[in-house]
Amino acid sequence: MEAAPERQSPVRGRWTFRRLLFAAVLLALVVRVSYVAGAKKGPCEISTKPVKWIPTECAVGDQQFYNGEANRLAQGDGFVVWGIPRGQHAPPAADHPPLTVVVLAPMAWLSMHAFGFVHDPSNVTEERYYMALLGTLLVLLIGLLGRKVGGARVGIAAAVIAALYPNLWMSDGLIMSETITGIVVVLALLLAYDLRDRPRPRTAIACGAMCGLVLLGRAELGLFIPLLLVPAALGGRGITRRQGVGLAALALVATTVVVAPWVAYNMSRFKDPVFVSTNDGLALAGSNCDHVYYGTAIGLTYLEPPCIDVPEPKGLDQSQVSSLYRKRAFTYMGNHEQQLPLVVLARIGRTWSVYRPADMLYFNLAEGREHFAILAGIVAFYPLAALALAGGWFLRRRRQGMLWPLVVPAIAATVGVAVTYGQTRFRAAAEPSIVILAAVAGVTFWQHFRPNPARADDEDDDAVAEPALT
Numbered sequence: 001m002e003a004a005p006e007r008q009s010p011v012r013g014r015w016t017f018r019r020l021l022f023a024a025v026l027l028a029l030v031v032r033v034s035y036v037a038g039a040k041k042g043p044c045e046i047s048t049k050p051v052k053w054i055p056t057e058c059a060v061g062d063q064q065f066y067n068g069e070a071n072r073l074a075q076g077d078g079f080v081v082w083g084i085p086r087g088q089h090a091p092p093a094a095d096h097p098p099l100t101v102v103v104l105a106p107m108a109w110l111s112m113h114a115f116g117f118v119h120d121p122s123n124v125t126e127e128r129y130y131m132a133l134l135g136t137l138l139v140l141l142i143g144l145l146g147r148k149v150g151g152a153r154v155g156i157a158a159a160v161i162a163a164l165y166p167n168l169w170m171s172d173g174l175i176m177s178e179t180i181t182g183i184v185v186v187l188a189l190l191l192a193y194d195l196r197d198r199p200r201p202r203t204a205i206a207c208g209a210m211c212g213l214v215l216l217g218r219a220e221l222g223l224f225i226p227l228l229l230v231p232a233a234l235g236g237r238g239i240t241r242r243q244g245v246g247l248a249a250l251a252l253v254a255t256t257v258v259v260a261p262w263v264a265y266n267m268s269r270f271k272d273p274v275f276v277s278t279n280d281g282l283a284l285a286g287s288n289c290d291h292v293y294y295g296t297a298i299g300l301t302y303l304e305p306p307c308i309d310v311p312e313p314k315g316l317d318q319s320q321v322s323s324l325y326r327k328r329a330f331t332y333m334g335n336h337e338q339q340l341p342l343v344v345l346a347r348i349g350r351t352w353s354v355y356r357p358a359d360m361l362y363f364n365l366a367e368g369r370e371h372f373a374i375l376a377g378i379v380a381f382y383p384l385a386a387l388a389l390a391g392g393w394f395l396r397r398r399r400q401g402m403l404w405p406l407v408v409p410a411i412a413a414t415v416g417v418a419v420t421y422g423q424t425r426f427r428a429a430a431e432p433s434i435v436i437l438a439a440v441a442g443v444t445f446w447q448h449f450r451p452n453p454a455r456a457d458d459e460d461d462d463a464v465a466e467p468a469l470t
Helices: 010-039 062-074 100-112 123-152 153-166 180-199 201-217 218-235 241-269 279-287 318-335 340-351 357-368 371-398 401-417 426-450
Strands: none
Touching: 010 123, 010 153, 062 100, 062 123, 062 371, 100 123, 100 180, 123 153, 123 180, 123 241, 123 426, 180 201, 180 218, 180 279, 180 340, 180 401, 180 426, 201 218, 201 241, 218 401, 279 318, 340 357, 340 401, 357 371, 357 426, 371 401, 371 426, 401 426
């Protein structure tokens, strides 16, 4: 009688997983550095006096804000309007949540003091390679989250997909919020699973703090607090309802401790209340006007007249200008209530590439993305999304409680675009979940159709703690 195959030891399985994950992370680094080196122009020369906060033609759209604001912060100016020359009065600014700027500022400081040989007075070149490194870290975290969700094979498959997926490496070549926000999103998901499986006060504090950072990355992701944080604390395994309430309260306190300093800072320097950013008024005004309510541009945004033509009298700060834009947007929505549901559907459809996806080939060029990268992202999204839907179905059937945290980023992203405008990059917080669910489907199909399905499963060191998908 033939002996049963020997099961892989936990130590050997752990070592194999680490080696394969390292290979996937190395692949991710090569892809991202190659993209920045090959597709991004540099060094970024400027035609005016080389003051380090000046942006260049290399940075367009919101990249100019993140680059310029990080440089001002690195120079000790705080969060001020970045486009005003140093030495002149610069009003306070909170155009976007602060996390990305804070993470970029150390690299900006190093660029000013240690990387002078790059000859890029704007620091754009250094910050792009820095973002490539952060994108590589995101791939590592996606692999670890994949292992938490479905075992080592899912973790390795997720890391490889993430390394090659255009919608991830394309963001990693830009000085934008998507990569940095993606890191804290994946960390929040990892901590939420840990809080559910091993409910402890320190885990609740860590998860609450990470959800606070997620909010400081993108304002709409504040939905992580009621949709992810609180359910993870209340639904911890082996605890009473009272204990769950206590953990949830502790987590919410941690979130407040992280977010409160930024809110207090804004309240002390603006005339109107500002919680996370002043960008909501501009986004609402640009997304609620005739230009983007009717015709082929429905569901997009337009930051030019006639959408943005509110007069800005002297003496108003960003908070007051935002209030003017916000009031204008609400008035317009009230006057076009019948068209609003159709516009909301168009926004959601554009974000998830089910409504006029080809428009993004041109719309995203204005943000510094290349035509070939945008096209690659659109083409890659559809098979990956189909696999993700299958993976979600498999996970819901076979791994109770594992699916919901992965769905939360998609819900938050959808709600966010429903109230502003449709854009594929706004689903960036959900891209790690899409990758992991696609990996779940791929591994499940492979296990089902492999040549010798009767062979004993040699999942890995997680097999003891995490049941196999099949």
